[in-house]
Amino acid sequence: MTELIYKKSNIGLGKRKQAVARVFLIPGEGNITINKVNGEQYLQYNDTYLKTVFAPLExxxxxxxxxxxxxxxxxxxxxxxxxxxxxxxxxxxAMEKENRTILKPFGFLTRDARIKERKKYGLRKARKAPQYSKR
Known part of the structure; x- marks a missing residue:
């Protein structure tokens, strides 16, 4: 793969739970590369993950x-x-403004803000309490 010049203006930043993705779109024929590895191999050839990634383009x-x-x-x-x-x-x-009206109803532009709840003191996990003993 040739070295590409990445500019801050054409980076798509996506977040979900603890995952943070910096995405670049390059004119090509529909290949995916994740962390310098073939995307299908990185996503373990899972059709669900691959469809998720390509859904906005489709x-x-x-x-x-x-x-x-x-x-x-x-x-x-x-x-x-x-x-x-x-x-x-x-x-x-960011490339074309009219794409927003097409992608918005499908929920592709909504940041899913659900993250793991922090553990509280006196509890075993975020909400799980130690077993109650009456006597």
Whole structure:
């Protein structure tokens, strides 16, 4: 892969749970690269994850026009795939404003803010209390 010049203006940032994805769209034929690894291999050839990542491009009928290059940190594969999806959708909206009206009803531009609740003192997890003993 040739070295590409990445500019801050064409980065799509996506987050989900602990996962953070920086996404770049490059004119190409529909390949995906995640952390310098083939995207299908990185996502363990899971169709659900691959469909999640490509969903915004498919809704706009652009799946064979762009290559996705992403760097992802944190979380698991599900969170990473969903963070890449958000990054792709945001980048498509930055490229053309009318894409926003198409992608918004499908929920591709909504940041899922659900994150893990912190553990509280006196409890075993966020809400799980120690077993109650009457006597």
């Amino acid at each position: 809704k706009l009928s652009l799946e064979k026009q762009f290559d996705i290059v992403a760097t992802v940190d944190g979380g698991g594969l599900t969170g990473q795939a969903q963070s890449i999806q958000l990054g792709v959708a945001r980048l498509l909206c």
